[in-house]
Amino acid sequence: MKKHIIFTGGGTGGHVYPAIAIIENLKKEGYDISWIGSKKGIEYKIVKGLGLKFYSIPSGKLRRYFSFQNFIDIFKIFIGFVASVVILIKVRPNLIFSKGGYVTVPPIIASKMLKIRSVTHESDFTPGLATRINSKFVDRILVPYNETQKYFKGLIKDKVVVTGNPVREDFFNPSMEKGKDIMGFKTNKPTILVLGGSLGAKEINDVVLAAKDDLTEKYNVYHQMGENNYIEIEEDSYKSIPFINNSIADVIKATDLVISRAGAGAIWEFATVGVPSLLIPLTVGTRGDQVFNADYFVNKGISLKLSGSDVNKQNLLNVIDNYFNKTKKEMVGNVSTFKNSNSVDNICRIIKELI
Numbered sequence: 001m002k003k004h005i006i007f008t009g010g011g012t013g014g015h016v017y018p019a020i021a022i023i024e025n026l027k028k029e030g031y032d033i034s035w036i037g038s039k040k041g042i043e044y045k046i047v048k049g050l051g052l053k054f055y056s057i058p059s060g061k062l063r064r065y066f067s068f069q070n071f072i073d074i075f076k077i078f079i080g081f082v083a084s085v086v087i088l089i090k091v092r093p094n095l096i097f098s099k100g101g102y103v104t105v106p107p108i109i110a111s112k113m114l115k116i117r118s119v120t121h122e123s124d125f126t127p128g129l130a131t132r133i134n135s136k137f138v139d140r141i142l143v144p145y146n147e148t149q150k151y152f153k154g155l156i157k158d159k160v161v162v163t164g165n166p167v168r169e170d171f172f173n174p175s176m177e178k179g180k181d182i183m184g185f186k187t188n189k190p191t192i193l194v195l196g197g198s199l200g201a202k203e204i205n206d207v208v209l210a211a212k213d214d215l216t217e218k219y220n221v222y223h224q225m226g227e228n229n230y231i232e233i234e235e236d237s238y239k240s241i242p243f244i245n246n247s248i249a250d251v252i253k254a255t256d257l258v259i260s261r262a263g264a265g266a267i268w269e270f271a272t273v274g275v276p277s278l279l280i281p282l283t284v285g286t287r288g289d290q291v292f293n294a295d296y297f298v299n300k301g302i303s304l305k306l307s308g309s310d311v312n313k314q315n316l317l318n319v320i321d322n323y324f325n326k327t328k329k330e331m332v333g334n335v336s337t338f339k340n341s342n343s344v345d346n347i348c349r350i351i352k353e354l355i
């Protein structure tokens with residue numbers, strides 16, 4: 001009988017796309033795969049697009065502080081737990097793999113209760129709340145960096161394994177020609193790709209739009225604004241798009257610099273393709289994970305960073321010009337040494353050992 005693995009994760013693309021890199025590999029080896037997530041989350045659209053069976057459960061936000069909304073969310077989490085127990089009893093998977101996000105906590109606790117093996121993977125430099133809760137129940141905690149292990153002190157030896165971040169196959173062999181065709185610029189200027197992460201980033205949109213006229217004198221700009229903040233712009237050297245579907249690896253390959261949030265998945269993708277980045281990490285309302293993510297790549301000479309009150313039009317223009325006039329060659333050299341070939345293989349090996 002075919003082995004069955006249930007993946008769970010959601011809320012943002014960063015809790016879904018890395019899992020797809022692993023699923024691509026497991027499907028080739030004949031595993032049955034399904035997904036537990038929320039129908040309201042980004043995961044539903046992405047996972048259904050892949051033709052995988054999707055089990056929807058209610059999802060409630062976990063908060064570190066008290067509010068009335070907590071009661072409603074705790075109730076949703078409880079219903080999500082009951083639903084997870086029912087799904088796991090029905091499917092009886094050989095393993096459950098969590099890619100993070102609030103929605104993963106009920107199924108992971110349910111899997112512990114039903115004695116089903118489980119793994120959680122963290123993409124960020126510092127673990128999120130869901131990963132920290134899940135870490136108490138899973139058989140393995142997979143982390144991207146050696147330094148991330150320190151956040152799980154006190155757990156049994158060998159429970160935490162450093163695997164890096166899984167990146168989908170497209171990023172290992174992207175097509176520059178296809179990327180150029182997608183962007184469709186007619187002039188031969190250097191090209192900048194602006195990304196706001198899976199949900200878009202208003203702070204980045206605002207500062208890049210403020211610098212638009214200066215930027216387009218020298219560069220072509222392809223700007224992913226996010227579905228919610230989208231403004232249509234179609235000029236010779238400036239094009240906007242709400243979201244780049246499917247061919248984002250090709251688009252990255254055809255650019256000279258990516259300006260982006262410092263989401264963990266995205267920055268590993270840029271480095272895997274071999275393009276330097278200017279990172280503008282999300283700092284408000286977070287545990288600071290993107291700042292740590294960004295600093296790791298800045299220290300490797302692969303990325304530049306603009307953060308907090310430094311994010312303004314003039315600084316943006318200065319950093320970009322300095323990159324193209326001075327540091328580009330060195331940074332392209334640094335990023336070309338970034339090796340990310342083994343992450344998916346390592347993770348699949350751990351899954352198979354546990355099964």
Ligand SMILES: CC(=O)N[C@H]1[C@@H](OP(=O)(O)OP(=O)(O)OC[C@H]2O[C@@H](n3ccc(=O)[nH]c3=O)[C@H](O)[C@@H]2O)O[C@H](CO)[C@@H](O)[C@@H]1O
Pocket residue numbers: 012013014015017018100123124195196197198199224242243244245246248262263264265266267269282289290293
């Ligand atoms: C606001 C928020 O909570 N951000 C978190 C979220 O970011 P976010 O959801 O943006 O995740 P990442 O930056 O890790 O990945 C974004 C993913 O979306 C894809 N993509 C993006 C734009 C586009 O137009 N097309 C497209 O396909 C990218 O290729 C990438 O695979 O998860 C990351 C990984 O846990 C965290 O580091 C971030 O802090």
